[in-house]
Amino acid sequence: MSVRPTWIAVDWGTTHLRAWAMDGAKVLAKASSESGMAALDRDGFEPALLDLLAPWDVGDHINVVACGMVGARQGWAEAPYAAVPCTPLGAGFTQAPVRDPRLSVHIVPGVKQDRPADVMRGEETQIAGFLSQRKDFDGVLCLPGTHTKWVHVSAEEIVSFQTAMTGEIFGLLTDRSVLRHSVAGEGWDDAAFADAVTDSMSRPEALAARLFGLRAEGLLNDLAAQTARARLSGLLIGAELAAARPYWLGREVALIGAPALTALYRAALSAQGVAAVRHDGGEMTRAGLIAAHAKLKETAQ
Template sequence: MTAPINPAWIAVDWGTSNVRAWAMSASGTVLAQAGSDKGMGGLDRAGFEPALLALVGDWLHGPTPLIACGMVGSRQGWVEAPYAAVPCPPLGAAMAIAPACDARLQVHVIPGVKQMHPADVMRGEETQIAGYLAQNKGWDGVICLPGTHTKWVHVSAGEIVSFQTFMTGELFATLATQTVLRHSIAADGWDEAAFESGLADAYARPEKLAGRLFSLRAEGLLHDLSGAAARARLSGLLIGAELASAKPYWLGQQIAVIGAGALARLYVAALAQHGAPATQVNAEAATLAGLTAAYRQLKG
């Protein structure tokens, strides 16, 4: 018979598409984990508590603190956790309390971070940044968080100073599946030389990006460019244009890249081509470290 899980607290990363939870000991050890596809995007406000109980109900044996980050704290989430304004520590504002009927749930939601000029916001990434800083005391530099909406974040003296968001991941998905390029881009496969070619072209001449994109279709029709090569070249073009625009952030800085393995590796490799070495950081580990830092801050 499996022993019951009896956590001191529960860590929750609640995004738009999915939710992940970890049963945690008081010292920060993971006792168990669970996940589902009940992300914020598919729930109304009344649906969050049932979705959470379905995920972690077996771990609850009395009032249990839950520390949650991500889109659960958005305007469309369980409870809106107001943004902290830069410059600020990544965990620089009081957590919001989500309303729960089940007395065992004590749900604390980490606020996002906002930048008034130029206007920008983040939710979830601040927790990963907090986790990285908790594990790298006194670190100053730039943190890149690749994903659907990639963030470049300037960090100094334990604070988020400024940041910029690029819709690179969303652009890739849209271009590959909802434009004329869908006829040319394979759903999988890779060509490293094509990626490096696209990266170099877009970094050198980012103003030509729109034309370079259509050339993927033309090269497929006229020169038999493979779907895998087109996929890799599209990724290179978009990341190259992003690096060119984000250059004021990363040039001459210490750089950490926090993200999923394959995508983060692309950014590390792209930066290395421009003489900018970057440290790759596991995204889940950074998230858990940030949620643990928030729990300890709550406990005082």
């Protein structure tokens, strides 16, 4: 029995491509591949998408709504940024050039902030998804990931935001720095994480001096790898919370992202007296693409 979507939702990041065959807000089927933006030339996007859609019956014509790095300068077509304050899908869609006459590909705009300079691409769709379920939300969204975003939202608009490279720095330190010797292995240490968050928040200026201590404690005191890794994570997340204090202090906070990661942020925020609610990043992306599709239909009418 063939899948006959009425439109296609696509989440196209740096290292992944995910597509959903949709009928209105209903998911009929899904597919994914490793053909992320970073792996493709400009001419490679359409074939990569067609490969993924091949099992589905798209009829004579179908709308594709795509978010993420597919809209970056190195992506399929550069989508503009809406400038804050703005609604998360505020800048209109960008049409990607296609050869196959059955396809219309609409890329979701990013969001930018002039001062301090900042950009997002992909998270705006998760924010739109969240707001489609919580129109009245007035508070802060934290979207942890490679580049964690802290986003002040009010009256259905993004007011301001701030990016921390915490995830990328954690990855570089654990995979490629001298600390890789100290943090290799499985397991986790909740208490070490919590202590490191507190420690880092109370003296964030000492971070530069604390990281190498993980290596030294490994050499001198056989510090367990799971403790070292949890402490490294806590030091970095603590430093991020210190930098983001104006965002979360005294505000309602919701977390959007991968469950393992939002759990860490919730624990760290909880120690600061902030009760953050967690939302799955994948679900918010799909909800945001559904909101984007609804907006596309509105615009077309």
